[in-house]
Amino acid sequence: MKMEADKKREDAAQGCGDRPVRWGIMGTGRIAGVFCEALKALPQAEIYAVGSRGMEKAKAFGTAWGAEKYYGSYEELAADGNVDIIYVATPIACHYENVRLCLKAGRNALCEKAFTQRVEEAEELYALAREKRLFLMEAMWTKCQPVFQKIMEWKRNGAFGEIQAVEARFYTSATTEHRLMKNPAQGGSLYDLTIYPLMYACALLGYEPRKMCGAAAKSPEGVDTMESILLQYENGAFAGITGGLSCERQASLYIHGTKGRVLINQEHFYKAQRAVLTGWDNQPIENFEAPFGVNGYEYEALEAMNCILRGKTESALVPVEETIAVIRLMERCAEKF
């Protein structure tokens, strides 16, 4: 006998075949709006329902994005059986509870980064998704973008030679009014910004460095405002990573290989639409350009929808093990630095 979850997923997939995927949006903050801008441009997606902690906000957001349903609680959104997938766009410290709510109610979920603050929480959520045969993915949008995938292709086909060093940084200018400064639940610099350079360094050099050391600074309120992390690998390669909230906005990436290198400093590396692989003679080896169709969030939305339509419960572009490995490193940083 077919399990109920299988049946539901098949029905949803079949239904999705001739109708758009019905998205539920959990949380009505800044990134939820940016993500909806991408969904709105995708014919295969429908912004079907919105859930907020307050009905007024749900209604305002839902009306602005043309949602059919809006709910004044996350519980009601999760309970709506017509929702194919919920995009969780709440602060980092709420992700565990919010994703658990979605899964318990039988909903697929795409959850904003950082997926959770603790490995234990992430493992529990992925175990629950597997048990219920539901789709679950961290919304690590960078990994779904063409430039990231091209860089991974260059790595795989040996275009860099041996990668000896990765240097990556992400700074933003956050006043005391910034969400990261005001609300410790947002995870501070480490979980919100430094996750990007850390994720990139791990994707290039490996998710299990031999050594990790660093230091962090905190605001008087205890919000982590800046950190610098050094990773050392078995083969002698290093990654130097910095993230911070009190500097002018800048995000750059340098990949240093024995044969080739890439420097992304004209655009923010985590959303770059162009990358040039350069040889040691400074001549370009390959010039890759892939302008976004919308705002860069369409790739993760498409990946999630493609997975659901194909009956997959996990994404190959954002593998569970990699999401968890990065959380493990951040957890160690948060404890030690």
Ligand SMILES: NC(=O)c1ccc[n+]([C@@H]2O[C@H](COP(=O)([O-])OP(=O)(O)OC[C@H]3O[C@@H](n4cnc5c(N)ncnc54)[C@H](OP(=O)(O)O)[C@@H]3O)[C@@H](O)[C@H]2O)c1
């Ligand atoms: N992928 C990216 O490029 C990107 C960029 C920025 C942020 N993010 C991630 O997206 C998530 C949300 O960031 P954001 O910039 O959208 O934040 P935000 O503007 O503060 O919005 C967060 C929303 O979460 C809901 N919420 C639930 N519990 C909350 C609480 N205890 N305190 C405050 N809000 C709460 C609120 O919606 P309701 O009141 O409607 O319930 C709020 O509007 C974070 O995980 C962040 O790391 C990702």
